[in-house]
Amino acid sequence: MKAYKEMSKQELEGLRVEFETAYEAAKAKGMKLDMSRGKPASEQLDFASGILQTVNYENAHIAEDGTDCRNYGGLTGIPEARRLVGELMDVPAANVIVRDNSSLNIMHDVISRSVTHGVMGEPAWKLLDKVKFLCPAPGYDRHFAVTEYYGIEMITVPMTATGPDMDIVEKHVNSDETVKGIWCVPKYSNPQGISYCDETVKRFAALRPAAADFRIFWDDAYVTHHLYEEEDKRDFILEILGECEKAGNPDMVYKFCSFSKISFAGAGISAVASSKANLDYMLGSLFFQTIGPDKLNMLRHAKFFRDLDGINAHMAKHAALSRPKFEMIAEFLTKELGGLGIGTWINPRGGYFVSFDSLPGCAKAIIALLKEAGVVMTPAGATYPYGKDPEDTNIRIAPTFPPLAELVQAMELFVLCVKLASVRKLLAG
Amino acid sequence: MKAYKEMSKQELEGLRVEFETAYEAAKAKGMKLDMSRGKPASEQLDFASGILQTVNYENAHIAEDGTDCRNYGGLTGIPEARRLVGELMDVPAANVIVRDNSSLNIMHDVISRSVTHGVMGEPAWKLLDKVKFLCPAPGYDRHFAVTEYYGIEMITVPMTATGPDMDIVEKHVNSDETVKGIWCVPKYSNPQGISYCDETVKRFAALRPAAADFRIFWDDAYVTHHLYEEEDKRDFILEILGECEKAGNPDMVYKFCSFSKISFAGAGISAVASSKANLDYMLGSLFFQTIGPDKLNMLRHAKFFRDLDGINAHMAKHAALSRPKFEMIAEFLTKELGGLGIGTWINPRGGYFVSFDSLPGCAKAIIALLKEAGVVMTPAGATYPYGKDPEDTNIRIAPTFPPLAELVQAMELFVLCVKLASVRKLLAG
Known part of the structure; x- marks a missing residue:
């Protein structure tokens, strides 16, 4: 040609x-x-229709800890759902809060709460002259939309074949205290399908942010969305929570996942994994928003998938x-x-x-x-x-x-x- | 004695x-x-167990407008759920947005969004020196908790046998532009079980708020929770949306309801009814929070209850x-x-x-x-x-x-x- x-x-x-x-x-x-x-x-979606059969008979609504999933309460999610999501996200169940649909909702609410109330004792972002987010691009339009909606200035970071350009990320994060976050889709990134290499993850974990309330928004939307049966080594992503802890940054990351593209879009479950300190802070604000999640849907998911092998x-x-x-x-x-x-x-x-x-x-x-x-x-x-x-x-x-x-x-x-x-x-x- | x-x-x-x-x-x-x-x-909760049987077979997941309830989209909720809730709330289906659990979540988010973005073009509350809410008391603790969480000053309004003391409500609302809202549980109020009389509702509808962004938060939590088979005339509440419209205040009220105490607490559906202008504004912000609700659960509810008679x-x-x-x-x-x-x-x-x-x-x-x-x-x-x-x-x-x-x-x-x-x-x- x-x-x-x-x-x-x-x-x-x-x-x-x-x-x-x-x-x-x-x-x-x-x-x-x-x-x-x-x-x-x-x-x-048809593949998941069995999920609708799991919680439709007498006494199928009791979680393993005895919780009646049809009644109020249970802000963190039921134990079997936290364990299932923990396996999927490669973190302990205790580091997971399971929520209803959707991960976008969790991410939005984290941003919204950071604007109105701040992050773990730091000043609310609404009080600051400027708040910036790093946005590796091309990236996910809904991440950018939430960021813009809350008046946060977006700085484009170029993508490379192994993840965001880490020289640029480090430069901004480590020197500018108005930089409060970065959006990442670490595996099969949206839209490029790029998976972050080990060095990229390690450099993320080793950041020395100028802002105490800087957080990595690690959206593991495609954690299990391999196109090939044998997951290639290139696509194996280091677990960021553990890496951050090893690097002395235990509270630096929120990790999100969603079942919208595993079970049903909108009728799945979603989750955030983070340090105990971050989760406790989130639960403190979640208290004002809801008395408890849809635990029946969590139970459906736990019964249908059982464990990571099932997923x-x-x-x-x-x-x-x-x-x-x-x-x-x-x-x-x-x-x-x-x-x-x-x-x-x-x-x-x-x-x-x-x-x-x-x-x-x-x-x-x-x-x-x-x-x-x-x-x-x-x-x-x-x-x-x-x-x-x-x-x-x-x-x-x-x-x-x-x-x-x-x-x-x-x-x-x-x-x-x-x-x-x-x-x-x-x-x- | x-x-x-x-x-x-x-x-x-x-x-x-x-x-x-x-x-x-x-x-x-x-x-x-x-x-x-x-x-x-x-x-x-046992009475509602049939709800789990309604959407568990092949092709039971299609809404009446052809929507696949297992996939993304549908911010307003599916038509049959809007109709069902519209009957319950005595308003047209077009004035209803159906959401997942819970009404507390909707109310919280309305407050949160008013703080960060304002109400229909009025300045965001975060920019104001003072924002006040009227709180008829005794009242619902979670209403007060949300209000306090967002730094809104609460003014206690005494309850009477026919609703809040309307002289006091009118005095504050009509003269003070920092008064942006009032919490109401109009029917079988929490905790007193008082139902607002016609005159109370009409005086609400006829308010002339000093603030353009004043809204009545009308939490119809117990709309159908009669203890007696024949609903007493004393408990019949005038429909506030229609009354506000008649009084020239079409945008002055958000009306909330929840199925948490009808079907399953936390695994029910919830809704807000309001003017088209208010709903459009809400949808504009909802876009940033979610790609769509759990439509399968809406379908379950619509199939199980069918209509107001069913409820x-x-x-x-x-x-x-x-x-x-x-x-x-x-x-x-x-x-x-x-x-x-x-x-x-x-x-x-x-x-x-x-x-x-x-x-x-x-x-x-x-x-x-x-x-x-x-x-x-x-x-x-x-x-x-x-x-x-x-x-x-x-x-x-x-x-x-x-x-x-x-x-x-x-x-x-x-x-x-x-x-x-x-x-x-x-x-x-």
Whole structure:
């Protein structure tokens, strides 16, 4: 294949006409597909239907410590749910608070409470002139949205193949006391599918924050979302809570996880793991918000999954369903775009997304073309703070929800839109 | 019976010795009973066990509008749950947002968001020198706790037999722009079981608040918790949303309800009803907190209860179980304390509590005596802002949770403690 950049204006004009004709034909098909979010497919949800059978008979509502899960109380979550989540998060059950849906809710509330009440005795953020968060990008749009909603200044940190650029992270965290947090998706990051290497985790744990109330927001959203049966060594993540404790920073991290992409989205359970001091502080504020969580749903989850082996066996079914979708995309992009010099992408080994980078200044145009032809993708820019991708290149592809056949159609359209937008850009530039 | 106040010192001394002996004997029995909260009894929860059967088979997870309740989305709640709650709250489904457990959570979050972001364009409360709430008292301790947690100044408003003293409410609300809210439990109020009369509701609706962001927090926690089959006219509450709209105050009220005391405490659903403008504003902030609620649990509730008739039939079972407990207390208090002049109480026609007022300065002592003998009641003072009952008289009795036989024992002890504390007080005074 000849790279587009090496083509003459005439050659590019020829391609433009060809692609525009093809695009009009594609548009006429009237596709209708929403790929804007990383949603589980219906079949993935079917795998968990047994969960609804676990707590539907007489006396099935009593937790192992005798708690009647139908009544008030139990702020920390029931013991069997804390143990299950502890296994998943690789931390002791005592370091876990299990909550209802969703981890976003827990993260939001931690931020909100830090604004109104501060963190463990430090001044409430509402009293400070400036509060900043580091935002490795491309990253998760909802993290950035919460941060912006609370008026926190976001500083973009570039991602590398092994995690956020730690030189930049250390520089900001260790010298600037207005830096109060950093968003991390350490495993199969959203959207790039990058897993942090050991050195990255160790450098996180060894931070010497200027702010006493600096916290790492470690969103382990894809902790068990491998696409391949054998978890690759590259994807094994050091356990951050233990690393922070070893490094003398026991209170520096909140670790989050969610069952929204394990059992049911919105009807799962979620959790935060942290030091006892952090959890006690959280419980102190949680008291004002609720008398207790939905313990019946925790019991359902504990009975259905039982332990980490149960979760892993369950997630192998998810992988079997999602893997062909991811592999199709990888093959298709290589076949259609390889050598053209108009895009790069990462083939992830887990998680929920494929991250694609177009020529600079093309992502918005590609998303707009897709939308006009009936395929809604995550808005361009969404993976950057303030929704502003400085180079306008990053596109988040969410392969899990559509059936494979529909996804193939969507990718055909995607590749066409990439080509058309690139040709137009090169001709204009 | 001779009133204690008319007794001679010698007579009182005689009683004191008698009661202290009886108290020591009672203490020796080693009772162990927690009556500190209004918890449903295990049998009440059993009535709802069918709820767990409604969504446990293939394809039972699709809402009437086609929503897969196992996947993301649906911030407002599914249509059938909004309709069900709308019937219960006597408002159109379009004016309802259904959430997960619990109404306390919704109320907390409304306060929290008002502090950080303000109410519909008005300045965030965090920017104001002073924010005040009116607190009809005795009232619900968790309302007061949230208010205090967010640094809001609480002004106690006395309760009358027909609701809060509206002269005082009007004076504060209509003249003081720092007054931003008032807590109301309009039906079978916590703890007195008082239902607001029509005039009270109409005077609420006709308020002319000095603050544009003044809101009535109308916690309809006991909307369907009648103890008697035929709802008495005295307990029929005018619908506040409609009254506010008629009075030209469409945005002045948030109305809350919860299924924690209808289905399962903590595993129920909850809701807020308000004007479209208020709901839209709430959805705008809810977006940052969650991608969607637990729609499966909403579906369970909608399928199990179907409509208001279903809820009423269900609650009749609750009433049949709770009524004998409340009636026993009414009879027992009359028999044991009638004419002694050492306490007054209200026999409610619904709700979850019996409110008892001791001689001034005795409530704390009574609660302490009970605790020492193994019966934990709501702490004295809890029904007042800042936990400070100015006269130290109010005690909240929560009859629903213990089996009747245990409740009888607890009331025997209660009456003894009232007598003992009263005699001691009269001798000391």
